[in-house]
Amino acid sequence: MIETVCIASYHDYSEQGELRVIKEIGEKLLVNGGEGVLVIDDLTDTGKTAQMVRKMMPKAHFATVYAKPQGRPLVDTFVTEVSQDTWIYFPWDMGFTYQEPINKSHRG
Ligand SMILES: O=P(O)(O)OC[C@H]1O[C@H](OP(=O)(O)OP(=O)(O)O)[C@H](O)[C@@H]1O
Numbered sequence: 001m002i003e004t005v006c007i008a009s010y011h012d013y014s015e016q017g018e019l020r021v022i023k024e025i026g027e028k029l030l031v032n033g034g035e036g037v038l039v040i041d042d043l044t045d046t047g048k049t050a051q052m053v054r055k056m057m058p059k060a061h062f063a064t065v066y067a068k069p070q071g072r073p074l075v076d077t078f079v080t081e082v083s084q085d086t087w088i089y090f091p092w093d094m095g096f097t098y099q100e101p102i103n104k105s106h107r108g
Contacts, residue, residue, distance in 0.1 A: 003029055005039075005056070007049050019052055034060035042090060044071030044078070
């Protein structure tokens, strides 16, 4: 079974605001504290999101692709550690912008 949980924080560039659960986890996965559930996120930064999910499913295994030092203790597995001040550009966070064809901007 694949399930999603959606937690959003409201913040400006420097301050992470209050976290809010926008979509809860289905009840079936909360049985036994989430035992046998694998939670995957792209990043743990301050660790607040992971901490919130852990409260919902204390026995779940939490894995992320990237971990910053502050969030690292909150996850069980991660692929790559980056420094706390690294900004990661995920393709799914980027917008596409129109690029003028090269032959229109350079004249020989
Ligand atoms: O460890 P934390 O500081 O809680 O941050 C980690 C969360 O931030 C990112 O989400 P995203 O940027 O989409 O959401 P957010 O900015 O609303 O947290 C990422 O996908 C994690 O879910």
